[in-house]
Amino acid sequence: MLLLVCFAAASYFDTGKILHIVWPPLVVIFGSSLLIWYVVARIFLLYGEITIFSFSQEMTVFLRHLATHLLLLIFLLFLFYQDFYIYRSLIFYYHILIFATIPFQKYFFRVTVAFIRKQYKYEKNILIVGAGALAANFYRTGILNNSLKYNLVGVIDDVEHHSFNGKYLGSIQQLPDLLKFNNIDEVFLALPNDETEKIDYVIEVCEKNTKRVNLIQDFGRHGLPSLKVTNYAGFPVVGLRYFPLDEAENKFFKRLFDIIFSLVFLVLIYSWLAPIIAIAIKLNSRGPILFKQERWGLNNKKIICYKFRTMYMRKKEEDENNFEQAKRNDKRVTSVGRFLRKTSLDELPQFINVLSGSMSIVGPRPHPIPLSLESKDIIPNYMLRHLVKPGITGWAQVNGSRGETSLPEDMHKRVNYDLWYIENWSFWLDCQIIFQTIVNMIKGDENAY
Structure with a gap:
């Protein structure tokens, strides 16, 4: 307004x-x-x-x-x-x-x-039950910062601690008296999950004294960088991971950008460049122009991924299911194919995948299904890559993590890049990745072979 x-x-x-x-x-x-x-x-x-x-x-x-x-x-x-x-x-x-x-x-x-x-009395007087490392971390990062406007009355635990600047008030059994004789608005429970009897006792005492109880959970020990709290039928539910592309608004803008960018690219560049590449492929070796392969897309759904063919055709007697990653100086790669791989031009038909909605311009690169089956049981969090649409290019690729993954460490590094992208997605990050990809295409990527 x-x-x-x-x-x-x-x-x-x-x-x-x-x-x-x-x-x-x-x-x-x-x-x-x-x-x-x-x-x-x-x-x-x-x-x-x-x-x-x-x-x-x-x-x-x-x-x-x-x-x-x-x-x-x-x-x-x-x-x-x-x-x-x-x-x-x-x-x-x-x-x-x-x-x-x-x-x-x-x-x-x-x-x-x-x-x-x-x-409305914004500053609240709180009492922390439990004086371990979890409570100490909460005290240092939350209460001392005071952006939440909390006033710590004290800390109680059955084991005395001296890391709260004289705020230790006694054992958990003293809780009823503390609630009765102190002006306390809320109680924060920072006890270990296995101390169920103490937790039940604290909740019962607080409810009898009409005090609000909050549970502090240390999800950080699971190595989880982001959480999201939602409510289902009155029950608070904590999602162990939150991705920006979970939001419908972000999905809409990313999809809109994919459509506009793909249409512009297909009309202005692909329409004249594709015939030139197709002629070069046909003159260089026998076989189809496009290579089609099943890969896992969003939520592990199978998609057909299109690329310009860069390898010689297999002989009929060879086992088509015998998957083998491309290696440096791979004899299966044609001379034209080597140029296409070096400049990433072999990926251009995937803009058709983007326009159809099975892929995005930026996202984790879709791997051949045999490679995914091999990696999912040995690489931590590998399957989380499939919580978003796969992309023509991605954060891993522009950071040099492409080509053969001969060791589990190589794939682990690539997955870490992919998960960082998913957890930190933004429109401007996509623009940065696209720009870096164009630069790599011009100068050539040493890991593209």
Whole structure:
């Protein structure tokens, strides 16, 4: 709403007519501005939780966001409007007004939130039950930071500990008296899972005293980098891994980008380059132009992966199921095929897979099924690669992890790259990978053979 007010005011300053904003070109410009503002705000976390940034940090983010918004909007005007220069003053007024109003809106929001939290007793007095390493970590990272506005009344455990700056209050059996004579809002349970009797006792005492109980779980010991808490039929459920592409919104944007990019590529490049490659393949060796192979896609579903054929045809008597990875100086690779592999041009038909929806432009590379069957039982977390669509290129490939995986360590390294990508996906990361792939295609990849 504030952006609309700023745009209407800018239009008035520019033309002297407040209703000029309903003119179709201006409607398109404002709609584009909203879309750019939303996407950039998602990237820079402009509307994230206010406890993440101080006000000064938030203003730094805002300035970066405003500059990016201005540059992208100017670029779109230059791209689609031949007379884009007539909108220069409008865009100038628009961004000056945004620069002048958004900081006040952000500050007003912070003051309002602070007032509401103060009125509703935002700072909570808490008691921690359990004084082991888990409780100590929670105390150091959560309470001392105080971004959660918790006031630690004390810690109780059957074994005395001295790592809480004099906050140790006694044994667990003293819990009823502590709740009775202290103003405690919530109790945090940090006991080991196998101490069920103590856990049940603490929960029973807290419920009798109408105190809220929270369980602290150390999921980090499982080596899990990200978690997501959801609710099913009233039961809190913790997902051991959270991937950005689990969100429908992110899936939609990634799929939209795949479709647009594939269509542009197929029309502008593949349409003339593919016939040239096809002729070279046919002149170099007998056999079909395209190589088709079953591989595992999203959720282990079989897909047909297309590539330009780079190897000599097998003899009929050879066992087609005898899978063997391509090696350096592999005699099965044709001379044309060696060039195609070195420049990654053999992967171009997979844009058809992308357009059909079985693959994405960026994602974990799909492996031949025999290689997946061989790896899934010996490589930790290997099958997690298939929780997203496979890609023509990926984070592992641009980091040099491609080619033959002769040792389990090689595959393990590749899987780690793939999992990092899945857990840290963003639109800009995809753009970076595509750019790095193009650079590698131009200079040639030493691991491509």
